[in-house]
Amino acid sequence: MSDSHTWIILGATSSMARAFARRVSAEGATVLLAGRDMEDMRKTAADLVARGGRAEALPFDARTPSGFDALVERGRTEPGVLNAAVFVGSMPEQSAIDADPGLIDGTVRDNFTGPAHLLHMLAPEIEARGAGTIVGVGSVAGDRGRVGNYVYGAAKAGFATYLSGLRNRLNRAGGHVITVKPGFVDTAMTWGIEGMFLVASPDAVARDILRAAAKGRNVIYTPFFWRWIMLIIRLIPEPVFKKLSI
Amino acid sequence: MRWNTVECTGWGRVHRATSQVARPERLSTLSATLADTPAPGVGNRRSYGDACLNGDGHAVDMTRMDRILSFDRQTGVLEAEAGLTIGALAHVTAPQGWLPAVMPGTGRATLGGCAAMDVHGKNHHVAGSFGQHVLSVTLMQGDRRVVATPNRNKSLFRATMGGLGQTGVIAQLKLQLKPCPGTVLEVRERRIECFEDFIRALDGSQADYVVGWIDAAATGAHLGRGVLEEAQLTRGDTPPRSHSRKVPMDAPGFALSPPVVRLFNAAYYGRIPPGEGRARTRRIDDFFFPLDKIHDWNRLYGKRGFHQFQCVVPLDQVAALREILVEIAEAHLASPLAVLKRLGPGRAGHMSFPMEGYTLAVDFPARDGIEALIDQLEQLCRQAGGRLYLAKDALAHGEAIKAMYSEHGDWVAETAKADPDGAYETDMTRRLTLRSAR
Numbered sequence: 222m223s224d225s226h227t228w229i230i231l232g233a234t235s236s237m238a239r240a241f242a243r244r245v246s247a248e249g250a251t252v253l254l255a256g257r258d259m260e261d262m263r264k265t266a267a268d269l270v271a272r273g274g275r276a277e278a279l280p281f282d283a284r285t286p287s288g289f290d291a292l293v294e295r296g297r298t299e300p301g302v303l304n305a306a307v308f309v310g311s312m313p314e315q316s317a318i319d320a321d322p323g324l325i326d327g328t329v330r331d332n333f334t335g336p337a338h339l340l341h342m343l344a345p346e347i348e349a350r351g352a353g354t355i356v357g358v359g360s361v362a363g364d365r366g367r368v369g370n371y372v373y374g375a376a377k378a379g380f381a382t383y384l385s386g387l388r389n390r391l392n393r394a395g396g397h398v399i400t401v402k403p404g405f406v407d408t409a410m411t412w413g414i415e416g417m418f419l420v421a422s423p424d425a426v427a428r429d430i431l432r433a434a435a436k437g438r439n440v441i442y443t444p445f446f447w448r449w450i451m452l453i454i455r456l457i458p459e460p461v462f463k464k465l466s467i
Numbered sequence: 468m469r470w471n472t473v474e475c476t477g478w479g480r481v482h483r484a485t486s487q488v489a490r491p492e493r494l495s496t497l498s499a500t501l502a503d504t505p506a507p508g509v510g511n512r513r514s515y516g517d518a519c520l521n522g523d524g525h526a527v528d529m530t531r532m533d534r535i536l537s538f539d540r541q542t543g544v545l546e547a548e549a550g551l552t553i554g555a556l557a558h559v560t561a562p563q564g565w566l567p568a569v570m571p572g573t574g575r576a577t578l579g580g581c582a583a584m585d586v587h588g589k590n591h592h593v594a595g596s597f598g599q600h601v602l603s604v605t606l607m608q609g610d611r612r613v614v615a616t617p618n619r620n621k622s623l624f625r626a627t628m629g630g631l632g633q634t635g636v637i638a639q640l641k642l643q644l645k646p647c648p649g650t651v652l653e654v655r656e657r658r659i660e661c662f663e664d665f666i667r668a669l670d671g672s673q674a675d676y677v678v679g680w681i682d683a684a685a686t687g688a689h690l691g692r693g694v695l696e697e698a699q700l701t702r703g704d705t706p707p708r709s710h711s712r713k714v715p716m717d718a719p720g721f722a723l724s725p726p727v728v729r730l731f732n733a734a735y736y737g738r739i740p741p742g743e744g745r746a747r748t749r750r751i752d753d754f755f756f757p758l759d760k761i762h763d764w765n766r767l768y769g770k771r772g773f774h775q776f777q778c779v780v781p782l783d784q785v786a787a788l789r790e791i792l793v794e795i796a797e798a799h800l801a802s803p804l805a806v807l808k809r810l811g812p813g814r815a816g817h818m819s820f821p822m823e824g825y826t827l828a829v830d831f832p833a834r835d836g837i838e839a840l841i842d843q844l845e846q847l848c849r850q851a852g853g854r855l856y857l858a859k860d861a862l863a864h865g866e867a868i869k870a871m872y873s874e875h876g877d878w879v880a881e882t883a884k885a886d887p888d889g890a891y892e893t894d895m896t897r898r899l900t901l902r903s904a905r
């Protein structure tokens with residue numbers, strides 16, 4: 222890296238985000254950890270500093286856009302290439318949502334509109350600098366609405382469509398957007414949930430994302446085989462799919 | 468906190484347990500979990516037997532709490548979460564001139580596991596045990612958080628070092644690291660012809676890191692022959708890492724059968740030229756954690772798993788140790804990995820393993836006849852005034868262990884205060900009835 226890089230990491234308390242932060246920090250990037258649990262993010266920042274990196278923790282709540290300005294401003298003060306990675310997300314159980322449809326708004330905020338709002342504020346800066354990568358973590362759950370998880374899936378699908386448009390836009394100005402669709406990842410979100418299989422480690426996901434970034438990939442599935450699994454799932458005709466519970 | 472039903476084993480894969488496991492990623496989750504359901508902490512389950520198991524109960528997997536919280540490069544004082552592995556720690560600090568003062572033979576052991584077993588390294592005779600370099604531990608006991616140091620809450624500190632997790636879950640530790648001039652060691656290996664020569668060589672060695680690899684299958688005049696490895700940290704660069712390999716599945720039963728073991732041992736011994744031996748420069752991780760390069764090597768022992776027997780006997784009990792070695796060699800059941808080492812007196816807790824003397828560690832595939840053999844070795848060790856290492860044990864008897872650990876009574880009193888309800892008990896403490904004085 223000839224230019225200095227900064228990564229704003231949204232949802233920095235996620236174990237995937239922590240693995241990603243360690244990797245970009247080891248490559249020399251400055252890391253701005255953004256999220257709700259400041260006490261925890263300060264520890265991640267301390268860890269990166271102990272390992273020889275530069276890092277700082279900053280408040281970010283996807284449901285409180287009034288706080289976004291300060292974060293974007295802080296990012297702007299860093300010279301060089303400004304990048305952002307979104308790991309923010311929440312997945313209430315479908316049954317909880319069925320019992321309280323009010324949870325839908327929050328799910329969409331956390332997985333889609335909150336991060337999109339922030340990325341929208343960052344986009345002009347990336348355009349102005351003529352460089353910068355945005356990593357958006359969606360999910361294979363966004364590829365098709367399933368009975369067990371379709372509100373979360375819908376939010377991720379919305380986010381994926383947003384990222385596609387943002388990619389189209391930033392591409393004109395030298396920026397790049399990667400949509401990441403993990404399958405099952407061994408994190409706090411999935412710990413203890415039944416029916417997990419082919420579970421990837423958070424660090425394997427982080428490694429896949431950085432490889433994809435280096436190659437300028439647009440949409441990746443991680444681990445890669447989920448592309449084929451989801452291809453099959455998307456090919457199932459709706460009259461059949463509606464009777465399945467997968 | 469969600470609990471996950473997990474089937475776990477110790478490293479030896481003989482004991483199995485199904486537990487409800489929580490895996491907190493941050494302190495607030497850990498405290499909420501323990502306030503609700505106090506349960507023993509576990510690390511990477513590199514202890515061989517059942518110390519890291521709590522069958523039909525709860526356990527808290529600490530491996531996701533793996534951050535360095537502060538590191539002072541001037542003083543070498545470092546604080547970290549308990550789930551950080553000792554290998555990862557060395558990897559970060561060695562290039563910055565500091566090394567954990569004590570490291571066990573696997574880099575995958577977590578700091579919490581190192582403290583809870585008060586582990587020793589190849590430098591025990593000069594550096595003492597892991598716990599002697601711990602400046603403070605933060606323990607979570609249900610909804611309480613307690614800090615213990617060698618001076619504050621002194622007896623709680625002693626009950627925690629080597630304390631098998633019985634005083635609560637260690638959330639974080641502060642360590643004093645030791646300076647290191649580079650990231651490599653100068654290693655000298657030489658052949659040792661027999662047991663008596665080995666003892667002499669161990670007694671005479673001037674090196675900081677000393678370990679003997681013995682051919683536990685050799686008998687008669689060759690009894691106790693092997694390779695002595697002596698090393699010093701030195702200035703220098705790091706040669707590139709050799710590739711790691713993974714054992715993809717359980718090996719068939721014959722993989723470690725006696726003829727294969729004899730061949731392996733002869734080759735291991737034979738690669739060192741007689742006389743002066745050989746000297747080479749090795750990376751820190753290659754020297755300290757030679758087996759970690761083969762992931763899941765414990766699967767080489769097949770489905771039934773294996774045992775490690777590790778004992779220490781006082782310096783004046785060389786004859787007893789020889790007898791133990793004879794028993795082992797004549798049983799023809801041992802595996803390639805036998806280690807002989809001289810320990811110093813250093814220990815940090817009531818239940819710490821080390822005592823000044825000689826320690827022997829031998830692996831045995833779990834075959835018929837093993838339990839009887841290990842029973843007999845346990846008795847020989849006890850008669851010699853020695854003790855068995857609980858990090859390795861799967862078969863010992865509570866009565867013998869209590870007799871071997873002279874401060875056991877103090878530990879029982881202290882753990883009763885820290886954990887009156889026995890919430891942190893494990894399969895091991897129940898098997899050995901360790902939490903009661905007799």
Ligand SMILES: Cc1cc2nc3c(=O)[nH]c(=O)nc-3n(C[C@H](O)[C@H](O)[C@H](O)COP(=O)(O)OP(=O)(O)OC[C@H]3O[C@@H](n4cnc5c(N)ncnc54)[C@H](O)[C@@H]3O)c2cc1C
Pocket residue numbers: 478507508509510511512513514515518519529549550570571572573575576577578579580581583584585586587588589631632633635636637638758858859893
């Ligand atoms: C290849 C190999 C080589 C080894 N070489 C050596 C050696 O040279 N010297 C040596 O002394 N040992 C050695 N060991 C043993 C090993 O170092 C210890 O068993 C160590 O405790 C393993 O750490 P762990 O994190 O896997 O702990 P686990 O095996 O998961 O747990 C061990 C004990 O520590 C407790 N514990 C773990 N974490 C916590 C926590 N956060 N809070 C409270 N209690 C906790 C558990 O309850 C359990 O009682 C070796 C093991 C292997 C597999």
Ligand SMILES: NC(=O)c1ccc[n+]([C@@H]2O[C@H](COP(=O)([O-])OP(=O)(O)OC[C@H]3O[C@@H](n4cnc5c(N)ncnc54)[C@H](OP(=O)(O)O)[C@@H]3O)[C@@H](O)[C@H]2O)c1
Pocket residue numbers: 231232233234235236237238256257258281282283284307308309310311312330331335358359360361402403404405406407408409410411
């Ligand atoms: N695990 C999987 O199998 C899997 C599969 C596909 C996709 N994903 C996606 O991967 C990403 C990371 O998830 P994970 O598995 O690591 O789970 P996680 O630990 O629950 O991470 C979710 C992250 O989002 C943050 N977050 C949630 N709501 C927020 C809000 N309103 N404002 C700010 N931050 C908020 C959380 O912060 P707090 O710590 O403050 O709660 C946390 O950092 C998520 O987008 C998830 O949907 C996961």
